[in-house]
Structures are given as structure tokens and as C-alpha cells.
Amino acid sequence: MPEATGRLVAVANLKGGSGKSTLAVHLAGVLGERGWRAILLDADPQHTAYLWAKRVRLPADAERQPLGSIVDARRWVVQLLGLLSEYDFVVLDLPSVIGPAVASALLLGHVVLVPVPPAAVDVEGTQRTLRYVRSAREARTGAPPMVRLVPVRIANGHDLSALCARLAVFGEPLALPLGEYPELAACFADGVWIGSDSRFALARQAFDRLAQLVEGLATGAGEPPLVARARRLEVPPAAKTVRPLRHLAPGAAATPRRGFAWLATLWRRLPKGTGRPSAPVRG
Ligand SMILES: Nc1ncnc2c1ncn2[C@@H]1O[C@H](COP(=O)(O)OP(=O)(O)OP(=O)(O)O)[C@@H](O)[C@H]1O
Ligand SMILES: [Mg+2]
Numbered sequence: 001m002p003e004a005t006g007r008l009v010a011v012a013n014l015k016g017g018s019g020k021s022t023l024a025v026h027l028a029g030v031l032g033e034r035g036w037r038a039i040l041l042d043a044d045p046q047h048t049a050y051l052w053a054k055r056v057r058l059p060a061d062a063e064r065q066p067l068g069s070i071v072d073a074r075r076w077v078v079q080l081l082g083l084l085s086e087y088d089f090v091v092l093d094l095p096s097v098i099g100p101a102v103a104s105a106l107l108l109g110h111v112v113l114v115p116v117p118p119a120a121v122d123v124e125g126t127q128r129t130l131r132y133v134r135s136a137r138e139a140r141t142g143a144p145p146m147v148r149l150v151p152v153r154i155a156n157g158h159d160l161s162a163l164c165a166r167l168a169v170f171g172e173p174l175a176l177p178l179g180e181y182p183e184l185a186a187c188f189a190d191g192v193w194i195g196s197d198s199r200f201a202l203a204r205q206a207f208d209r210l211a212q213l214v215e216g217l218a219t220g221a222g223e224p225p226l227v228a229r230a231r232r233l234e235v236p237p238a239a240k241t242v243r244p245l246r247h248l249a250p251g252a253a254a255t256p257r258r259g260f261a262w263l264a265t266l267w268r269r270l271p272k273g274t275g276r277p278s279a280p281v282r283g
Helices: 020-033 048-056 070-086 100-108 124-139 160-168 198-219 225-233 260-269
Strands: 007-011 038-042 061-064 089-093 111-116 146-151
Touching (some): 007 020, 020 038, 020 048, 020 089, 070 100, 146 160, 146 198
Parallel strands (some): 007 089, 007 111, 038 061, 111 146
8 A cells, every 4th residue: 555644634522513524624625725736535424525625626536535533444444545645634523422533533543633612622522532632642653633722603893812811721732713703604505615716715714824824733744823823822731531442433441452542452453653744836
């Protein structure tokens, strides 16, 4: 198999409706427009993101590849590695349920983006997601995932410092917030994306910043200065006991040696030292 030199950007939050698909579709499109070979990979059995991407002719490819059962994980990972050898960025839209797709993504992802709307800050789903992120960090032997909480749907005039203080308890760095853009709501129904026309200019700017952050993290070039400033709000990870990994995969409780631990073993066997996309492939 050719070397998997691409970067996996997993968009995860177990809180349903937190903005994962919206983020994944537009980010993949913007990365494509910025000259990267990008693909949106939809692992949600509902396929919303995939159908949307196909409909709007996103400047990125799109595929759907749900992973419902742990027994299919090996094949799924091999397919993912195939995509990572073809593309600079695979933007993975995940379902809101814990299972092998989320577990694999946390074990394999280079960048993990967790969209957090203000209303979801205290919600159990986000906390659970970040517990699994910490478990995955412990299980990984190679470079840990680069995690960013992405505050989304932040309305004009929202008290950002209060929001950041609330998010700080999660112990993960923040990306610059994405605003509340009511015009995004009809994108799927209207068959458009933020690159389609000028009515999305504001949202477009925010997604450009997010794409720059992802590029900076993925290529090792560092983060854009604005993001670096925002990250001053970080606090050290909370000293919490990491939950057993076996919680991560269905059926794992009955067979603790399978499930997430099995995926961790698989991950360790994957080729090490994969390269980094160093420049956009244009034209
Ligand atoms: N920045 C934003 N501004 C305004 N509306 C947004 C924004 N991001 C997402 N939304 C809206 O929030 C709703 C949920 O978004 P989305 O479907 O992307 O969430 P999800 O996490 O993928 O949901 P699910 O868990 O069902 O897969 C949609 O109606 C979407 O249009
Ligand atoms: Mg979704």
C-alpha cells in the first residue's frame, strides 16, 4: 500500500446536533479551494454530509463509509489509509454515538475538532467525548492527536470570556469561535455551501481561519497568530482518572480484550513516520 501521507481531521462530538456535519462539509470545501487534495468522509450512517457534498459540488471529493461493527474495523481502517495515501486531508464527519468509528478516528486522527455550541458546553455528550479523547491519547503510542475545541454558533455580543472560562474546564485548547450564521441553516436544503456565493462571506472568513489552523497543525507550520492569541485561554488538562478503554466499543464489556484495545493494537501496527503534506497541490 502506498504511504499514507495525508492528514486525518476527525470532527467529533457525541452531543447530537452540535454542528459536526456543518463544520466538516464547509471545512473540506475550503481546504479544497485552498488547493489541497481534500475529501469529506462521512462515517455517519445517515449520510447527510455526503449527500450534501454531492449536491453542492463541493470542491473536495466525498465518500460515505459508515462503520457499525467492530468486526469491520480492519477493512474500514485500510480504506481510510488508502484515502490518506491519495489525499492531503481526509475530513471525517462522525456520528453522535460512541462506537468503532469514533474510536478508530480518535486513535488515528491527526487533528480532532470538537464543535461545541454554547448550549452544549455543560452537556454530558461533550464531556464524554473529551474523556474518550483522553483515553485515546493514553492508548496511542505515536504522536498524540491535536485536539481543538471549536466554539460554534456564537452569537454576536455573546460573552466570549465567560464562554472561554466554561470551556477551559475541559482542559483542551480552543480554536477561534465560529459565529452563529443563520444563513447556514438552509445550505443543505438549498444545495449550496459557503463557497457558493457572497451571502456567506462572514462564515467563509471564519472557515478560512479554521482551515489555516488545521493546515498549521497538520503541516507542523504552527498556528496562525490569531489562534495562538486565543490559546492563551488554555488551562492544563484536568487531572482526572482516565476511564477504561473498554467503554469505547460496543460489545467490549463482554470481551474487554477486543474493542478499543484491539483497535489500539491495530493502530500500533500501522506504518510509522508518515510524511506530512508540505504544500498545497494546485492545479
Ligand atoms: N455556525 C452555525 N451557525 C448557525 N447554524 C449552525 C451552525 N453550525 C451548525 N448549525 C446548524 O445546527 C444544526 C445542527 O448542525 P449539524 O447537522 O451540522 O450537527 P451534527 O453534529 O452533525 O448533528 P448530528 O449529531 O445529528 O449528526 C443544523 O441545523 C445546522 O444548520
Ligand atoms: Mg451530522
